[in-house]
Amino acid sequence: DQQVKQNSPSLSVQEGRISILNCDYTNSMFDYFLWYKKYPAEGPTFLISISSIKDKNEDGRFTVFLNKSAKHLSLHIVPSQPGDSAVYFCAASARRTSGSARQLTFGSGTQLTVLP
Amino acid sequence: DVKVTQSSRYLVKRTGEKVFLECVQDMDHENMFWYRQDPGLGLRLIYFSYDVKMKEKGDIPEGYSVSREKKERFSLILESASTNQTSMYLCASSPGQGSQRRYEQYFGPGTRLTVT
Numbered sequence: 001d002q003q004v005k006q007n008s009p010s011l012s013v014q015e016g017r018i019s020i021l022n023c024d025y026t027n028s029m030f031d032y033f034l035w036y037k038k039y040p041a042e043g044p045t046f047l048i049s050i051s052s053i054k055d056k057n058e059d060g061r062f063t064v065f066l067n068k069s070a071k072h073l074s075l076h077i078v079p080s081q082p083g084d085s086a087v088y089f090c091a092a093s094a095r096r097t098s099g100s101a102r103q104l105t106f107g108s109g110t111q112l113t114v115l116p
Numbered sequence: 117d118v119k120v121t122q123s124s125r126y127l128v129k130r131t132g133e134k135v136f137l138e139c140v141q142d143m144d145h146e147n148m149f150w151y152r153q154d155p156g157l158g159l160r161l162i163y164f165s166y167d168v169k170m171k172e173k174g175d176i177p178e179g180y181s182v183s184r185e186k187k188e189r190f191s192l193i194l195e196s197a198s199t200n201q202t203s204m205y206l207c208a209s210s211p212g213q214g215s216q217r218r219y220e221q222y223f224g225p226g227t228r229l230t231v232t
Contacts, residue, residue, distance in 0.1 A: 009156070032219045043120070043206055043223030044159070089158060093219055101147040101166040102210065102219055103174070108158040 003027045004092050006107035014115050019077040021110050023090030026071065030092040034104065035064060035075050038087045047088075048075070080114045087111050119143070120224035122207050128230045135194040137227050139207030146212035148190035149174075149221060150182060152203040159206060165190055197231045204228050 005024045013019045021035075031052040036044035050057040050064045050073070057064050063076045077084055090107040123138035141148065147166050151159040151174075161174030163182040171182050179201060183191045190209075194201055205228075208221040 004158075006158075034219065036223075041125075041225070043208075043225050045223070046220045049219060091159075101149075101164055101172070103149075103161060103164065104159075104221060105161075106151075106159040108156055 002108070003030075004090055004105050004107040006090055006110050008110050009108070010111040010113070012113045012115060013080045015082055016079045019075075019080045019084065019112055019114065021075040021077075021088050021090075021112065023073050023075075023107055024071060025073075025092050027092070027094060027105075028071070029094040030105075031095065032093040032102070033064070033066060033073050034091045034093070035062075036089040036091060036106075038089060038109070044089055077112075080112075082114045082116050085112055085114050120207055120209055120222055122205075122224040122227050124227050125225060126228050126230075128232065129194075129197050130232055131198060133194075133197050133231075135197050135229065135231075137192040137194075137205055137207075137229070139190045139192070139224055140188055141190075141207075141209040141222070142188065143209065143211070143222070144187065145209035145222075146187075147210045147221075148184065149208040149210070150180075150190065150192045151206045151208065152176070153206055153226070154203050162192065197229075199231050202229060202231045 034049040035047040038044040066073045087109045091104040120141045149164040150162045165171045165184040181193045207224040210221045
């Protein structure tokens with residue numbers, strides 16, 4: 001039972017164009033969402049996040065949109081660059097009672113390829 | 117910058133062997149996590165710890181145990197390795213509730229474990 005789903009395993013985009021990566025979730029208790037980027041042979045690195053009380057968060061070329069009613073979020077990269085080629089993971093967090101730990105539930109990832 | 121290090125990048129073990137994966141973080145983070153990453157499945161949480169000597173099961177704890185004797189170190193133990201434990205293992209840490217970055221997890225580079 002996947003609570004966080006990334007339905008597109010791969011996406012190819014031309015350099016300079018917009019990349020849109022999508023993520024759906026089912027658990028209404030999630031209150032914080034994150035995007036991670038992963039290069040081969042490296043650990044994931046945090047990219048951008050959004051609280052459930054917002055519908056948009058922007059950081060440079062990266063914007064995350066949250067549609068709570070549809071339980072959907074998306075990551076927009078504009079303009080896309082070849083260095084953006086990586087696997088992108090969507091993750092969601094719900095409040096827990098165990099200490100201060102915030103467990104993340106990850107999607108299966110989308111491989112983005114930006115073509116020069 | 118947060119640094120999370122893992123003891124090995126690549127490891128090959130035989131079925132039935134006891135395997136130790138070590139993780140160290142240098143940012144005095146309260147929380148530490150162990151994930152495995154498999155193609156098409158994303159990152160799945162094995163165990164996490166929110167304090168020294170405290171641990172909780174994640175989504176797939178079967179066949180694994182953990183140890184946290186010091187705040188900076190979190191070990192994953194495979195008591196009797198099996199071929200279905202061949203995977204990429206990722207360690208992560210996160211700060212406590214008082215931090216603005218409490219939702220973010222910082223990952224190590226991963227250990228590629230092969231069990232033959």
